[in-house]
Amino acid sequence: MTFEPRIIPRDQHSISRKQFSRAALDVLYGLHKAGFQAYLVGGCLRDILSGRDPKDFDVATDATPEQVNRIFKRSRIIGRRFQIVHVRFGREVIEVSTFRAMNTDDNPDKQQHHAHEETGLVLRDNTWGSIEEDALRRDFTINALYYNIADFTLHDFVGSVDDIDDRIIHLIGDPQQRYREDPVRMLRAARFAAKLDFDIAADTADPIPDMAELLLQVPPARLFDEVLKLFLSGHARQSYEQLQQLGLFAFLFPETQRALQGEQGAIWESMLLAAMDNTDARLARNKPVTPAFIYAVLLWPVIQSRLPRYLSSGLPPAQALHKAATQALNQQVKHTAIPRRFSTVMREMWELQLRLDKRAGKRADALMEHPRFRAAYDFLLLREQAGEIDPGLGDWWTRYQEQDEPGRRDMIGQLGNQGGGGKNGNRRRRRRRPRRQPDQ
Structure with missing residues (x-):
């Protein structure tokens, strides 16, 4: 050139x-x-x-x-x-x-x-x-x-x-040499194409699928920063589509990619794209976004693929989810770092998914006081929208937040009448045995 x-x-x-x-x-x-x-x-x-x-x-x-x-x-x-x-x-x-x-x-x-x-x-x-x-x-x-x-x-x-x-993106110099010098240039090509709605020139794009594995040489902390630029800059869906087209996504999120290619792949991709659209919409309205949310969605398919093994071993759902989440995070940080301040929030969002259907008594009000309730509620809506779970619970929480105090009490009462309120909402209370009196 x-x-x-x-x-x-x-x-x-x-x-x-x-x-x-x-x-x-x-x-x-x-x-x-x-x-x-x-x-x-x-x-x-x-x-x-x-x-x-x-x-x-x-x-x-x-x-x-x-x-x-x-x-x-x-x-x-x-x-x-x-x-x-x-x-x-x-x-x-x-x-x-x-x-x-x-x-x-x-x-x-x-x-x-x-x-x-x-x-x-x-x-x-x-x-x-x-x-x-x-x-x-x-x-x-x-x-x-x-x-x-x-x-x-x-x-x-x-x-x-x-x-x-x-409106075209050309790499300066020999593409293979430039990508070897810094593999992140492949991600930058995808990001600029997504952000600017430019085309990537054939001589710049063609080597990328065969060289994508060079991303494994890049420190995970640097790739975390690149992921934020791709998915938290207002053009997340377009970035995702470019990453998939160029064969790069699998080297950033390998286990997520495997889940996307599985039986529930269409559901997971629908959920992921909806999360990206929501993120872009929030940024367009100058609302805050956090890496924890998009990462929580990206790794949720991985957790769900690991969960059955722990449940079949007899672990309670909460413990099984915790173990699946730990493994998913441990594998992901080998590719893109996830600072603890974000992984902690992600875990709370995931764990709340098990608790959102337990609404009887004062549980609903207690859940709404949880600092991650809003993020967990938004996460629940995405799961329903994508078809991972049946709709209904998200609508209940939407209405509950809009009600005044008498209206909320009425909604909780209706749960009892319908046998709802979560798995434990209609459980019969056991009679207590008389406490044994200590010997005098």
């Missing part, structure tokens, strides 16, 4: 400084004033040119991380594999990276700070270079545009503008 570098003057492109955040401008002008090159780069420019509001602003410069750190008081150098600087302005963080050099075998001076495993995976990449080199070592053409704050020109080294106009 060879292109003639193209510098587009201000009067020939539509990008304006008015579209940048105040923090981004402060960083750009701060670097420029200190005598360094300063460019806005990547996704924010892509989003502006494709008609979207930019959210994150990244800056590229010829200043080293140490020099950037000295210019801005509220900044810190982060990363080991890939050193960058975070400059904080209140709640906004501007990410500043130094121009990286190309990793070329014929340039030993630029090899000294690169580290590779035998597989080709890049372990460290902190060799500084020129803006042209920096553009060529970025992942996709659509992310390789540079806006120069010195003269407001747009610098296009790899045909970025054309690909944005054509």
